[in-house]
Amino acid sequence: MSTLKTSPITLGYISEYLDAELVGCADKVIIGLSTLHSASSDQLSFLANSKYIQSLKDTSAGALILSQKNLASCPCDALVMDDPYWGYARASRLFRNDDHQPGVHPAAIIADSATIPASASIAPGVVIEEGVVLGEGVIIGPGCVLGKHVRLGDECHLYANVTLYHGVEMGSQSIIHSGSVIGADGFGYAPHEGCWEKIEQFGSVRIGQGVEIGANTTIDRGALDDTVIGDGVIIDNQIQIGHNVVIGDYSAVASSTAIAGSTKIGRYCTIAGAVAIAGHVDIADNVHIKGMSMVSKSIAEPGVYASGTGGVMVNREWQKNAARFRKLNALVERVSVLEKKLSQANS
Amino acid sequence: MSTLKTSPITLGYISEYLDAELVGCADKVIIGLSTLHSASSDQLSFLANSKYIQSLKDTSAGALILSQKNLASCPCDALVMDDPYWGYARASRLFRNDDHQPGVHPAAIIADSATIPASASIAPGVVIEEGVVLGEGVIIGPGCVLGKHVRLGDECHLYANVTLYHGVEMGSQSIIHSGSVIGADGFGYAPHEGCWEKIEQFGSVRIGQGVEIGANTTIDRGALDDTVIGDGVIIDNQIQIGHNVVIGDYSAVASSTAIAGSTKIGRYCTIAGAVAIAGHVDIADNVHIKGMSMVSKSIAEPGVYASGTGGVMVNREWQKNAARFRKLNALVERVSVLEKKLSQANS
């Protein structure tokens, strides 16, 4: 467990912050969040799903966020609100331990023409090239590289070892985790007599505000126009986003998914993990793709979509089924023959 | 959009460079490339696919690269050539903005025994270990680490935060994008009494000339012999290439593909995105694997190959089909019984 301390805060303060009804002691000091199982009497926990209501009687938590309908089962102080999981998320912000000091570390390399406000925190080993403009309160972790003319809005946070190629822009309060690379060249080549002629990538990447990008994710710069990530989009780890992709506001992409070039994803979509989306595909708003699916064509209607054979089976059984798949077309023809014969026999 | 400026060049110069027929004004100055839709009167665009010919009448481009058959529809100056997409690719080189200054930044750490020509450009935060040899005009971006005895040919370009382990070699004019790791240990262990005994990896990685490797890709060093990437190979982002893999000249591997150890891929192959290729497999020249396929056996014949269930369906429909897949073998047996019964009934 992290050895970082969290700050003491009273239940009364949390109640006001969450706009939750407090049933209990406003002066009780809460030092952190924990699970129902692990929470101690100075920690806050939550019940988001009524199916875990039996766990309440065993918790040692000092207080719980829960909904009105479960209040009667609460063995301790309570913060009552309609959406306890959202309350837990919001409360978690209060216990962040964010102690970055403003200032530029002497072991950072900053181009003279870069604009770095005094409120920004620049760690050692950072390289900031010409013409970069950072907003107020930006935090840049060790080893990050910001290419020429990168622009970051206020309160953006790059964790260690993030690479932003030249010209990448990001709105305020967005986060990028370590190892991610934004703005590398898209995979663009013209085939010619068996060789691949590289197409220079002149677009950039524009990322909205309130975006979070996980670790070791890659978002390529556009070929001529830009690659665009909308506001409030959340993108997990190990994701590939090709050149000229557009992702609409508030969509979510889970880990290890690959989105090929020029594909457009609407707003409020969720793409589960390990999905592959072909290039030049248009996906409407409110589309939800299940894990490990392949999207090879545009999707015009909101809804839930999937492909594949579903979850694992015992290998011996699976092998038989997979072998049959290889002759599925022939099977259909066998069935057609049977239907025809039976139809003739009955006529 | 990138705020980097591109250089002004005349149409006449581009025409000669491309060996294209100029129909228009040789002195017209072109400042960059753009799409048909976005190009302004001082930009060059192209028509590679005749199905977009209707877009020509709306373009404001100053000039277009197109083929003879579409020349009549060109509303502006024209550069006529057989393969306009190749022309666009080649023309893109003219508008690159490559302003790396030769020299070693004082905040780079270079071993005394490394050979760095005066024409090389070494950014801050670079670490170059003993015995490294760089060719003329090599560009090493910030934060790159080159292990002992790495050798790079002339005009190689490593973008920021690339890691090359000891002994990796790369031919001239090859490119590696940020976050890629070349030469980490292959995944080699001997199982013994429930534990994994690590096998030291003594081979290296040899990369040909004119290769491009995307961002956050990994290519492991060989166990005893080397891992080998041929000339002119293009490798996208987030790709895993296991130890002792050999990829033939001019093959292409799209993003998020995984190639397990000791597999050999021929020349002029294309491996689409999110493909998984098992280890110890031999793939012939001119083999093309479609997206999200699994290759578990050798492929001896050129051609196009695929696996999986195809693209997504509406989830409700998909669930029924996937459930049926789990009993596909039983279904075939049911059909066999029917065939037998009907055959008996008819005899």
Add this chain to the structure above:
Amino acid sequence: MSTLKTSPITLGYISEYLDAELVGCADKVIIGLSTLHSASSDQLSFLANSKYIQSLKDTSAGALILSQKNLASCPCDALVMDDPYWGYARASRLFRNDDHQPGVHPAAIIADSATIPASASIAPGVVIEEGVVLGEGVIIGPGCVLGKHVRLGDECHLYANVTLYHGVEMGSQSIIHSGSVIGADGFGYAPHEGCWEKIEQFGSVRIGQGVEIGANTTIDRGALDDTVIGDGVIIDNQIQIGHNVVIGDYSAVASSTAIAGSTKIGRYCTIAGAVAIAGHVDIADNVHIKGMSMVSKSIAEPGVYASGTGGVMVNREWQKNAARFRKLNALVERVSVLEKKLSQANS
């Protein structure tokens, strides 16, 4: 091939080290390991699989590790033991070229409160934050970033450009390859009125001893409790391990696999490459998942499991089968109708 030299060692020494029977000259000097095909007379090779026994007569190796049953075919000196592949693995350790010098490079940035033993080797460009504690003989490659209160046991080795977030702990003799990111925030958000409310991630990552983690792999920190990797676990490249995942001792995870949050994997499991495992799934000990499978539910019994349609087919054939999959449920209904009709006809 790597140009690094390996040390000369006698066969007699290797024989004792491996506890193998030496049939040959104890004073013969061996300078390295190689394959049967490439080995020279001063190199050691091995025969682990009797099916390659025909290769023995063509080898120029100076000595071979092999089993008693194949000794008669050995054309050179022999080291005889029951498990030659394990012998090869152990012998490989003798030929490692590990020449890291203890000490902190002046171009490393170390917080005053960090504990760095004199036996540790800290490369240039490393950033070590407050409260970090390193064990004896730890090696930290160039460009690594160790966040606050990271703790590494004795003889851990981080290759270049590894990022450990605050509070990550790792047991002794564990290895992490370049580009891996341990302890980034898990992908946790509460959906609320179409937006994603970030849930701060207060857990950490605890990694056991004797673990090896490949390149560009990501392991997220836990939300409230920790993400846990057991002792002796081996994890390949490009892998995503979500928050609060637990992986049991001595399990192995091959490249490009994604494991979603809160999933528990038992001990002695093997997860092949490009597998996707859903969140909140429990997998028993001794479970083996084949390549490119999807695990969407818990697995309670040891055994081998798989999903998918198997390896690639010629595209023309595959397209027909994949199209039929889309109507598989309808096909089953057609077969049911036939069965019913035939049953009626026969009654």
